[in-house]
Amino acid sequence: IRDPLREADALAARIAAGDLSGEIRTDRSDEFGSLLRSLGRMSESLARMVGQVRGSTDSIATGSTEIATGNNDLAQRTEQTSSDLQATASEMDQLTRTVQQSAENARQASALAANASLVAERGGQVVRQVV
Numbered sequence: 001i002r003d004p005l006r007e008a009d010a011l012a013a014r015i016a017a018g019d020l021s022g023e024i025r026t027d028r029s030d031e032f033g034s035l036l037r038s039l040g041r042m043s044e045s046l047a048r049m050v051g052q053v054r055g056s057t058d059s060i061a062t063g064s065t066e067i068a069t070g071n072n073d074l075a076q077r078t079e080q081t082s083s084d085l086q087a088t089a090s091e092m093d094q095l096t097r098t099v100q101q102s103a104e105n106a107r108q109a110s111a112l113a114a115n116a117s118l119v120a121e122r123g124g125q126v127v128r129q130v131v
Contacts, residue, residue, distance in 0.1 A: 004032035004033075004035075004036070005032070008032065008035050008036055008039060011024060011036065011039045011040075011043075012039060015042065015043050015046065020043050020044075020046050020047035020050065021047075022043065023040070024036055024037070024039060024040030024043065
């Protein structure tokens with residue numbers, strides 16, 4: 001009874017320590033053999049689950065890296081767009097000032113032209129009076 005219990009205890013301790021690599025073989029057909037086979041199936045099942053968890057965490061890590069890369073790209077594009085918008089706003093301000101200055105110059109030119117027209121008309125009247 002002691003040897004099979006020691007063997008089962010050693011197997012359970014190995015599994016508890018995280019060693020799922022060992023293969024369990026027994027030729028026993030009694031309750032101890034059944035216990036050892038159950039421990040073996042448990043070890044295999046745990047090994048499969050650990051493998052699945054590792055695969056899932058690898059997928060999550062890959063996805064997280066892709067998301068982080070996408071976020072960095074988006075941040076850079078957003079910064080560039082912001083910079084472009086600031087430049088456009090500055091150019092629009094400059095254009096507005098230029099248009100306002102042109103309008104003011106046009107008003108002044110119109111006033112000068114009207115004044116010149118009045119002077120010419122008066123000059124024409126003076127010439128007609130002299131003649």
